[in-house]
Ligand SMILES: *[C@@H]1O[C@H](CO)[C@@H](O)[C@H](O)[C@H]1NC(C)=O
């Protein structure tokens with residue numbers, strides 16, 4: 320049963336740490352129901368694709384020696400009308416399969432010294448039930464681990480129909496097939512489930528704890544505490560820290576505990592704390608993601624077609640220094656780590672930067688005119704697109720102060736309108752262009768987020784979403800996963 324769908328969503332596969340989480344993930348009953356539905360579809364497809372070795376042997380019936388052969392065994396249909404996945408508080412997941420049934424067909428032949436007889440046959444298997452408890456825990460290495468804690472499997476009825484068969488042959492087959500088939504089937508259900516669970520654990524253990532997001536940052540999605548299983552959800556706590564690529568050191572601040580509301584309309588709830596964003600801001604600042612290149616500065620300056628003549632109109636003393644209009648260059652440096660805060664319904668981002676304004680002399684050397692400190696307050700619009708959290712900044716306010724001037728003293732506020740224009744039309748759009756790539760959410764490539772929604776609470780951001788599994792109706796993907804070992808036969 321492909322319950323892995325549910326668990327693969329989060330890559331929580333690392334040593335456990337005792338710490339508050341930076342990210343919380345809540346998996347609801349709705350996700351389990353979807354996982355179940357998907358698991359059944361997948362199982363049906365797999366059963367239909369299953370191939371089995373032919374089955375032959377020698378026997379005697381009365382005094383007649385015979386060779387029998389059952390070939391081309393295939394499962395035509397399987398039904399799971401009453402299956403459920405539910406949560407057992409503090410333990411794990413309960414799987415209940417009731418009244419499952421399957422129809423298999425095969426070609427048969429019987430050879431004796433007297434005659435050869437062959438035909439096709441159908442086996443109806445019904446009343447298959449499985450009751451299993453799967454414990455959700457973690458391995459010594461700290462990976463999430465499923466454990467089949469208890470399991471009972473049973474087969475209700477097996478009915479065989481043979482076409483073109485003599486009555487005695489029918490009896491023969493019934494006697495010799497039904498019992499072994501029943502025993503084999505019944506005793507295979509739980510071991511089969513167990514090996515499927517082992518396969519899922521194998522998949523878990525292959526997921527890396529830390530992933531590089533881009534040239535600047537690494538994100539850690541590892542599990543920080545034992546996941547808690549409640550009656551209505553599985554709650555997982557992830558580290559949720561972003562580090563600069565060159566050095567993994569813990570940020571000098573700690574996550575603040577936060578609580579996800581007990582909602583269940585969506586399959587998943589992901590709470591991303593202010594801590595996560597603060598660590599990201601620090602990581603990007605440390606690895607120089609905010610540094611602008613000379614090229615970008617030139618592009619920005621030429622975009623505004625800025626010359627000393629333009630500035631003359633604001634700061635008249637410039638006219639005395641430069642007779643000829645000279646091109647002007649703005650060099651911007653982010654001077655402290657941008658501060659991100661999450662408040663109810665609003666996320667804000669504050670930048671402090673320094674801007675040096677220079678004149679480009681005819682011999683291509685630059686001469687500093689003045690330097691400003693700029694503090695800009697923005698709020699962020701957050702949307703989810705293409706599995707990514709995308710931030711769009713909007714300027715709310717800014718403040719400028721004059722740090723140094725080579726063109727004589729002037730009131731920095733004279734530059735308010737000019738800077739407002741530069742920020743709104745040059746710098747913020749440039750920052751948004753950079754942010755356009757977004758932050759990849761901790762979902763697998765195989766999932767598509769459905770109707771994701773972002774809300775901001777005090778101290779954390781909440782993403783609620785449903786998912787669909789891409790492979791749901793993708794035959795090729797299913798082929799890759801199709802398991803050729805046989806479920807039913809001895
Ligand atoms: C770890 O989990 C246990 C129970 O699941 C809880 O009591 C404890 O407070 C958690 N510790 C931290 C640091 O979150």
Ligand SMILES: *[C@@H]1O[C@H](CO)[C@@H](O)[C@H](O)[C@H]1NC(C)=O
Pocket residue numbers: 400401417
């Ligand atoms: C599934 O099994 C439960 C428990 O036996 C029963 O109450 C329910 O009616 C069954 N549902 C269906 C669709 O057969």
Ligand SMILES: *[C@@H]1O[C@H](CO)[C@@H](O)[C@H](O)[C@H]1NC(C)=O
Pocket residue numbers: 474475476477497498501502505
């Ligand atoms: C299969 O075996 C189970 C117990 O092992 C028994 O209850 C059931 O009646 C058997 N079914 C058939 C069709 O023999």
Ligand SMILES: *[C@@H]1O[C@H](CO)[C@@H](O)[C@H](O)[C@H]1NC(C)=O
Pocket residue numbers: 348349551581582583584
């Ligand atoms: C969802 O939550 C509501 C209210 O808390 C509850 O009545 C309902 O049974 C829950 N549904 C599921 C599927 O857990």
Ligand SMILES: *[C@@H]1O[C@H](CO)[C@@H](O)[C@H](O)[C@H]1NC(C)=O
Pocket residue numbers: 680682684
């Ligand atoms: C460029 O011109 C300025 C002013 O005319 C002068 O002070 C400076 O030394 C020149 N630099 C070079 C590299 O020629």
Ligand SMILES: *[C@@H]1O[C@H](CO)[C@@H](O)[C@H](O)[C@H]1NC(C)=O
Pocket residue numbers: 700711712713
């Ligand atoms: C931010 O969102 C608000 C409301 O959703 C919208 O009016 C505004 O245009 C958005 N701003 C940007 C820069 O996308």
Ligand SMILES: *[C@@H]1O[C@H](CO)[C@@H](O)[C@H](O)[C@H]1NC(C)=O
Pocket residue numbers: 654655671673692720721722
């Ligand atoms: C400008 O910013 C720098 C760095 O943040 C700070 O040290 C300096 O005091 C500020 N100067 C003024 C005049 O605001």
